[in-house]
Amino acid sequence: MTSVTISKRLQTIARYCPEGARVADIGSDHALLASYLLVKGIASQVIAGELNEGPYQAALKQIHTLQERNRASVRKGNGLAVLSPGEVDVICVAGMGGQLITSILEAGASKLPGVTRLILQPNVGEELVRRWFLDHGWQLIAETILEEDGVIYEILVAERGEAVLPYEQKDRTIEELLRIGPFLWEEKSLVLQNKWRSELDKWQKVLAQLQRSEKPEAEERIKQIQAEVKWIDGVIACLRTDKQSFNT
Ligand code: SAM
Numbered sequence: 254m255t256s257v258t259i260s261k262r263l264q265t266i267a268r269y270c271p272e273g274a275r276v277a278d279i280g281s282d283h284a285l286l287a288s289y290l291l292v293k294g295i296a297s298q299v300i301a302g303e304l305n306e307g308p309y310q311a312a313l314k315q316i317h318t319l320q321e322r323n324r325a326s327v328r329k330g331n332g333l334a335v336l337s338p339g340e341v342d343v344i345c346v347a348g349m350g351g352q353l354i355t356s357i358l359e360a361g362a363s364k365l366p367g368v369t370r371l372i373l374q375p376n377v378g379e380e381l382v383r384r385w386f387l388d389h390g391w392q393l394i395a396e397t398i399l400e401e402d403g404v405i406y407e408i409l410v411a412e413r414g415e416a417v418l419p420y421e422q423k424d425r426t427i428e429e430l431l432r433i434g435p436f437l438w439e440e441k442s443l444v445l446q447n448k449w450r451s452e453l454d455k456w457q458k459v460l461a462q463l464q465r466s467e468k469p470e471a472e473e474r475i476k477q478i479q480a481e482v483k484w485i486d487g488v489i490a491c492l493r494t495d496k497q498s499f500n501t
Contacts, residue, residue, distance in 0.1 A: 257285060267295060269395065270372065271370065274296055275300075275343070276296040276341060277302060282308040282348070284303075284327060287312075288315055291324055298341075303327070338367065352381055354378075374407065379407045380431050380432050382409055391414070396436040398444045398445050405451075419436065450489060453486065
């Protein structure tokens with residue numbers, strides 16, 4: 254059996270793929286996720302989609318090394334354009350910004366009927382992805398936040414359903430939970446705390462710079478950032494729960 258080694262981030266994505274599913278990995282780069290899903294017997298079929306020639310060639314080469322290659326297809330094209338309607342059950346899009354991920358889903362809307370699960374890992378702009386789910390009838394069913402090599406990643410999983418459900422009966426507004434993540438808020442992990450600490454740090458630095466500025470327009474921006482810093486402070490205070498101090 255061929256062995257495929259992938260990052261903790263990609264392994265977490267793989268864990269959300271239901272066994273036997275037909276999976277498309279869009280923006281697959283080296284096709285490592287697709288390879289892993291086949292070699293581990295998780296996916297029944299995989300499609301690795303790539304826009305750019307270099308990564309597309311790398312994906313072809315990688316898939317060629319697999320005994321299971323007859324259950325894989327490597328396709329060059331933009332987003333979901335590489336798929337035919339009804340061809341896959343699960344779509345993964347990882348390692349891109351939330352804006353690009355949602356634009357791929359938007360442009361490929363005609364390929365979504367029949368797709369039962371989306372597994373998305375935005376590098377930035379998680380809020381945009383959660384908002385897209387909410388606006389398009391996809392229910393966020395799970396979220397994971399993890400740290401690997403000093404970088405924090407969020408993985409968002411959605412199925413068709415009651416999009417607003419994960420945001421109900423919580424101690425934060427929908428708008429706030431779209432930013433934080435409703436499941437991540439429930440879990441209150443140390444990684445989530447680290448993420449918001451680093452956001453706080455970033456904004457405090459911007460604030461200090463602006464406070465040195467003599468430009469009149471800086472005043473309005475300072476007020477906005479002070480409000481943001483206050484909000485993040487409140488988030489961090491709530492994340493420092495008793496539950497967490499036992500876990501750490
Ligand atoms: N998904 C892999 C991962 O998470 O490790 C690779 C992430 S890599 C940073 C992003 C990949 O997406 C690149 O190989 C890039 O060429 C590809 N890409 C960017 N825009 C795309 C699009 N619209 N359609 C398909 N692939 C795209």
